[in-house]
Amino acid sequence: MCCGALAIAIASVSPALASKSAPTQQPEEVLQISSISPWxxxxxxxxxxxxxxxxxxxxxxxxxxxxxxxxxxxxxxxxxxxxxxxxxxxxxxxxxxxxxxxxxxxxxxxxxxxxxxxxxxxxxxxxxxxxxxxxxxxxxxxxxxxxxxxxxxxxxxxxxxLPTNYSTQQQDPSAVAVTLLVPIETAPSLNPAGLAAFGVEDRSRIDAASTLLEEVPEAPLTLGLRPNTLDGLVRSKEPWAERFVNALTSALSPPESGPPAAAQPSLLTMPYVHVSTAGLVSTGAIGDLQREIALGDRVTRQITSTQAQQGIWALDDTLSPESAQVLAGFGNTAFLVDPAQLERPANLTEQQTMTAGSQLGKDSGLRALAYDTLVSARFADSGVDPALRAHQVISIIMAAWFTSRSPGFESFSAGGAALGSVIVIPTTIDPAVISALEPSLLSGGPLQVLANGAPLGPASTKSAEPVVQLAPVIAPDEAVAVTQTTETRRQITAYRTMTASPESEVELWTRMNAQTLATELGAAQRLSLHNSVRSQLAANLAE
Structure with missing residues (x-):
């Protein structure tokens, strides 16, 4: 797997899926279910x-x-x-x-x-x-x-x-907040010549994402789209790349006529490339981390005319306690993580970290919710027909709702923990599964997609959420990479002040320089990018 953020998502799904027995219903059976009442x-x-x-x-x-x-x-x-x-x-x-x-x-x-x-x-x-x-x-x-x-x-x-005294309502804070998180990422997309470069696996992943966006353009997906990937796709003139960009911009755009769409995809805030947040923070390169995030935001806004979600941090397999504090300083208050990234007290089960919010540090104002690996595995199980698969996912999530909102299976109580379920979805998912699930999430019932893609409702005022911590990580030493990036950035800045070079050229060099901090790149690959940018700068100055 070339991409760290995507790797963590897939890793979260695979072990649970591997443990499941063969599904009962098979495509060749005489009877297939098309829909089931969710509740x-x-x-x-x-x-x-x-x-x-x-x-x-x-x-x-x-x-x-x-x-x-x-x-x-x-x-x-x-x-x-x-x-x-x-x-x-x-x-x-x-x-x-x-x-x-x-x-x-x-x-x-x-x-x-x-x-x-x-x-x-x-x-x-x-x-x-x-x-x-x-x-x-x-x-x-x-x-x-x-x-x-x-x-x-x-x-x-x-x-x-449902309990007799329960009634549905849109944006119900007592509902389970469901996040349909779709990572879309490739290897770093710009080669030393500044041209888009994608491998066979990259293209396959993007083709699948294009199909997903075309088939369910109004689904309330949270797209973990790497800005560097999007940047390369826009620069590429290949039909498959243009297909994705068109599908994405169409899905993110409001309807040209008629009533507004009931829902549509949203974008997650992400650094321009997959950086080691732990490594940059431990190296003292907080400014570089901030620049990567700002560049990622600028690239996605320029291409899609859409502002990414604010305050939610996810798909970061390098997160450390220290880098989380820095990211909190940037305005992030909700952290979506792999269950293995959390340290929890003995009286808090892993399952509970996947179904309800926790405090990320006591009285910190930060909250954590682990990816729901069981539900993600069920959702991705291609051996089960789409409608039945969506129904099984709903019923598993409903179990947490009943446990918290109707523990005696008698009456409904709106109090208790803030519930959530983050489903990590591969781009290869059958769009029919999302089509089968979507109406239930938009019906105002016990499972909902909350406004602005919030992964959790408000915390209970009656009882404090359990406290978890991020597990310590061994942060890589990014000193050499940061030093090289700083020098190339200095040369780009100096060049900009001395010449009237087209801004597009300077912007390309800026993005190539930012790409050098990608965790997937080795020292030689990083140096090749730096040498390319610096040689172009020198050649232009010599003219």
Whole structure:
């Protein structure tokens, strides 16, 4: 992996994904789910919609069985329970007798059948509705059998029954703030001649990102787009590079006519290249770090006419306690990190750092939220159909909501910890998964994308958030790199004061000089860039 920030995102996903068993539903199966109700009110209707199919044998019977709500134990959280059922663990005790009907009674399979399960909260309501007296996550087993009896398809979904006193509202501070974080980064993109240079893997990654932005242009994605990558793509005249720039600028632009889009992607503030924030700070090069961030912001604004999100720092695998304090001085108050980057007290589990906010240092005013590695793995699991995948992700995240907002599965309480879930998404994700998830996040329900891409709602005023610290890191010595960069910058500044050279030429040299601090570059590569800039300066002065 060429890129540090991207590497941390992928590393966060892979171990959990590798531990998952093979998914139940496969593309060749006779029945596929097109959508599932993300949650349902106490007297609402739970629906499972199926894709049109001509593969179901005539007379096939669909049986559904609603189970009792899942309960945490001493050794397993509610979230663990949901994840276990997805992996094939027992769905628990049956709440009601199985209901069996010909699939055709739910609609012509060739046109798409719809299973509807109406609910009631009290015994005195319509007895034809399923009685669910408590809120919670109820597994629902679906089994399709042929007319002769053998099972030909099965799946378990989750009926997330909301508390009776809960009502939806947009920008609800008690909701789980969901961040769909998409890293988009390549190797440093400018060669010593100042031309764009991308490898085969870089192009593949960008092609996938283009497809994603074209297919779901209004999805509320947080794009961790490296400014140096974007810079190189704009300088490249290759059709694939222009395709990405067009897809990006189109997705970030408001509609030319009609009502405003319900949502759209946003950009994360990032340094121009992937620098070692720990290394620069330990070397005393705080000014260089600030220049990298400012240049990154300037490049993205010039190209996209969009201001990146402020106050959120993410995709930094070099972060140290010291560099976090410096970044806080630049205005960053929320740090999204890999779980392994946090040191936590014994009474705080890793899972809790991924589902709720923590103080990054006691009374510091800074907050931390770890990437949700389990949800990220589930989201990226290409072995599961998109609609079912989105539903599983919703149900896992809902477990944290129920645990905090309705711990007794009775009534809803808006107090408690600020909840969040940062899903790190590879550019190769099937856009259909995001399309399946997006409506739920924009519906004003328990899971939401908050304004300005906030990864957490406000901290509770009733109880302090747990305190975590960033794990110490061994900071690389950046003294030589910084000294070389300082000298090249001095020469560029002197040249600018002595000549009337086109600003575009000076700006290119400035960006090439900034690129030399990229962690991916070795000493020889850095020196090559410096020598190129300095020789061009000398040649121009000699004319």
């Amino acid at each position: 349902v009110s106490a007297s609402g209707e739970f629906q499972v919609r199926f894709d049109p199919t001509g593969e179901v044998p005539p007379g096939s019977i669909l049986t559904y069985t609603v189970h009792q709500g899942l309960q945490p134990t001493r050794s397993q959280t509610l979230r663990d329970k949901v994840d276990g059922v997805i992996d094939g663990a027992s769905a628990g005790k049956v709440l009601q007798s199985p209901v069996s009907k010909p699939l055709a009674e739910y609609g012509d399979p060739a046109a798409g059948s719809v299973l509807t399960i109406p609910l009631r909260a009290t015994p005195d309501q319509d007895r034809l509705r399923v009685l669910l007296p408590k809120a919670g996550i109820h597994p629902v087993e679906l089994v399709l059998t042929s007319a002769e009896g053998p099972e030909i398809w099965s799946q378990v979904v989750f009926l997330n029954r």
